[in-house]
Amino acid sequence: MAENEKSRRDFIFVATGAVIAGGAAVAARPLIHQMSPAADNLGVIGLDVDLSKLEEGQQLTVTFLGRPVAIRYRTALEIATALSDDQVALRHKETDLSRLRPKPDGTIDPRFLVFTPICTHFGCVVVGEAGDFDGWYCPCHGAHFDTSGRVRKGPAPINMEIPNYRWISETAINLR
Ligand code: FES
Numbered sequence: 258m259a260e261n262e263k264s265r266r267d268f269i270f271v272a273t274g275a276v277i278a279g280g281a282a283v284a285a286r287p288l289i290h291q292m293s294p295a296a297d298n299l300g301v302i303g304l305d306v307d308l309s310k311l312e313e314g315q316q317l318t319v320t321f322l323g324r325p326v327a328i329r330y331r332t333a334l335e336i337a338t339a340l341s342d343d344q345v346a347l348r349h350k351e352t353d354l355s356r357l358r359p360k361p362d363g364t365i366d367p368r369f370l371v372f373t374p375i376c377t378h379f380g381c382v383v384v385g386e387a388g389d390f391d392g393w394y395c396p397c398h399g400a401h402f403d404t405s406g407r408v409r410k411g412p413a414p415i416n417m418e419i420p421n422y423r424w425i426s427e428t429a430i431n432l433r
Pocket residue numbers: 376377378379380381395396397398399400411412413
């Protein structure tokens with residue numbers, strides 16, 4: 258890896274960490290937080306996640322019902338790569354579009370990929386901006402995922418999961 262690439266990745270990691278730290282306290286909140294809902298109820302109430310502060314190339318991770326949910330603001334190159342890779346032979350055939358959800362006005366915003374950043378082999382947490390397809394990499398046994406979170410190489414049997422969510426405004430989603 259070239260030194261300037263490493264520096265960029267380090268910057269993204271630091272920037273992403275800042276988003277996570279701020280996001281956990283400010284951007285992500287239960288809808289009825291004053292009622293202190295039990296964990297079971299949280300699944301019904303949902304969790305709103307504000308993405309307005311997320312910048313291109315950053316990833317926000319929140320925990321919902323004990324599992325991580327990642328939202329990546331993909332770069333133009335990542336989006337273009339995901340779309341062109343719709344045409345290749347995929348182990349688990351899903352188009353990039355099918356892994357996105359519409360905004361309230363019915364449009365699809367390909368910049369935001371919402372997914373569960375857990376490897377579908379044995380459940381390790383994946384590493385971002387890594388692997389042979391510049392998406393995610395699982396260091397446990399070497400699974401590679403592309404910029405749509407689709408498995409492309411290694412032992413993972415299926416793509417990374419898309420959690421149950423919907424857009425509730427131009428810049429916020431609700432996890433269910
Ligand atoms: S748990 Fe990810 S490759 Fe095995």
